[in-house]
Amino acid sequence: MQALKDRICSEGAVLNGGILKVDSFINHQVDPLLMDQCGQELARRFAAVRPTRVLTAEISGIAPALTTAFHLGVPVVYARKIKPITMPDTVYLTVAPSHTKGRLVDLIVSPEYLAPGERVLIIDDFLASGATILGLVRLAKTAGSTLVGIGALIEKSFEGGRQALESLGVQVESLVCITQLGEKIVFADDEQGETSAS
Amino acid sequence: MQALKDRICSEGAVLNGGILKVDSFINHQVDPLLMDQCGQELARRFAAVRPTRVLTAEISGIAPALTTAFHLGVPVVYARKIKPITMPDTVYLTVAPSHTKGRLVDLIVSPEYLAPGERVLIIDDFLASGATILGLVRLAKTAGSTLVGIGALIEKSFEGGRQALESLGVQVESLVCITQLGEKIVFADDEQGETSAS
Numbered sequence: 001m002q003a004l005k006d007r008i009c010s011e012g013a014v015l016n017g018g019i020l021k022v023d024s025f026i027n028h029q030v031d032p033l034l035m036d037q038c039g040q041e042l043a044r045r046f047a048a049v050r051p052t053r054v055l056t057a058e059i060s061g062i063a064p065a066l067t068t069a070f071h072l073g074v075p076v077v078y079a080r081k082i083k084p085i086t087m088p089d090t091v092y093l094t095v096a097p098s099h100t101k102g103r104l105v106d107l108i109v110s111p112e113y114l115a116p117g118e119r120v121l122i123i124d125d126f127l128a129s130g131a132t133i134l135g136l137v138r139l140a141k142t143a144g145s146t147l148v149g150i151g152a153l154i155e156k157s158f159e160g161g162r163q164a165l166e167s168l169g170v171q172v173e174s175l176v177c178i179t180q181l182g183e184k185i186v187f188a189d190d191e192q193g194e195t196s197a198s
Numbered sequence: 199m200q201a202l203k204d205r206i207c208s209e210g211a212v213l214n215g216g217i218l219k220v221d222s223f224i225n226h227q228v229d230p231l232l233m234d235q236c237g238q239e240l241a242r243r244f245a246a247v248r249p250t251r252v253l254t255a256e257i258s259g260i261a262p263a264l265t266t267a268f269h270l271g272v273p274v275v276y277a278r279k280i281k282p283i284t285m286p287d288t289v290y291l292t293v294a295p296s297h298t299k300g301r302l303v304d305l306i307v308s309p310e311y312l313a314p315g316e317r318v319l320i321i322d323d324f325l326a327s328g329a330t331i332l333g334l335v336r337l338a339k340t341a342g343s344t345l346v347g348i349g350a351l352i353e354k355s356f357e358g359g360r361q362a363l364e365s366l367g368v369q370v371e372s373l374v375c376i377t378q379l380g381e382k383i384v385f386a387d388d389e390q391g392e393t394s395a396s
Contacts, residue, residue: 015283015284017283019283019284021284023284023285023308023310023311024310024311025273027282027284028275028276028278028282028284028285028307028308028311029273029274029275029310029311030260030264030267030273030274030275030276031273032264032265032267032268032273032274033268033271035264035268036268058256058257059256059257059260059276059278062228062257062260062261062264063260063264066228066230066233066260066261066264066265067230067264069228069230070230070231070233070234073231074230075223075227075228075229075230076227076228076230077226077227077228078226078228078257080226080257084221084225084226084298085213085215085217085298086213086217086219086221086225086226086298087221087226100282100283100284109226110221110226112221112222112227113221113222113226113227
């Protein structure tokens with residue numbers, strides 16, 4: 001998606017450890033108009049698989065998941081990392097390694113809001129190694145929901161997330177795909193022309 | 199706001215310790231259409247004070263702050279509770295007591311996104327004791343920004359937050375005001391007719 005790509009080019013910063021800092025429009029400060037455009041595009045790409053729930057992980061997933069859910073007209077559930085006192089005693093919990101935190105984090109969803117029969121679309125800000133998304137997939141499957149798709153704003157294809165998700169057999173979409181993150185940010189469509197991930 | 203009040207009446211649950219559980223449409227599962235309506239109404243109420251930034255606290259503040267910022271056409275900044283590796287070494291940090299966590303939490307904002315001269319509107323899900331909101335006020339003032347207003351989805355007037363904010367001299371708005379939380383949820387407009395907080 002060109003608007004997101006332009007923004008990464010103008011404001012994204014590459015930090016040590018292959019981390020792309022997008023704190024000025026996604027991860028700390030959020031541009032709500034851009035986020036709405038992204039949600040609209042993700043909703044368009046997944047409308048055909050008829051999701052009934054969007055599932056994401058707090059914190060950075062909330063904004064893109066909310067706008068996607070808005071344009072699909074369905075609720076969004078965000079997995080919590082700490083069980084709040086409002087949750088029932090028995091919950092779905094899985095652990096996933098966090099790249100940016102360097103440790104395992106809990107992903108917790110209440111059975112109240114993820115039920116058998118739901119058609120779940122997972123949305124997150126990044127598709128990197130796929131570890132967080134695979135954690136969300138485990139939660140959806142434990143709940144007896146059907147996974148219908150996975151979408152991300154930004155894919156870092158060199159971290160192998162897409163391969164890790166391949167065996168799930170669902171549609172995987174990213175709005176922008178980055179193939180190299182060094183002194184220069186290289187996008188997939190710079191290398192090979194427009195692709196489904198661009 | 200009637201739509202929000204109706205939802206609290208049909209789905210809200212009162213837990214021990216004066217906690218209102220709204221996990222099915224605000225705090226764990228989010229109804230994006232309702233959240234958009236709430237954001238539109240908050241934006242309408244604060245348009246005259248011309249905010250240039252919306253400021254909130256992760257996690258539950260993100261959804262209403264994002265939709266308010268969308269309708270105002272300005273960026274939203276959410277204070278983080280743990281400093282991510284993408285933040286600069288020197289940040290604005292304050293501590294605030296968390297009612298639902300029963301301990302102090304950090305609220306951290308990068309100086310990159312909260313600057314002198316900004317006109318800051320603070321938005322959160324709840325206005326209860328006002329402790330979190332006062333923490334956000336301290337961050338805005340430390341940054342040299344001008345506080346122009348404070349808005350919340352749900353006010354629990356019996357916890358005294360509005361009084362705690364009074365000396366700030368800015369417009370304070372809540373979409374729904376609850377005066378008693380016991381076996382029954384009592385709303386301000388049930389007691390005294392339509393008010394500015396209803």
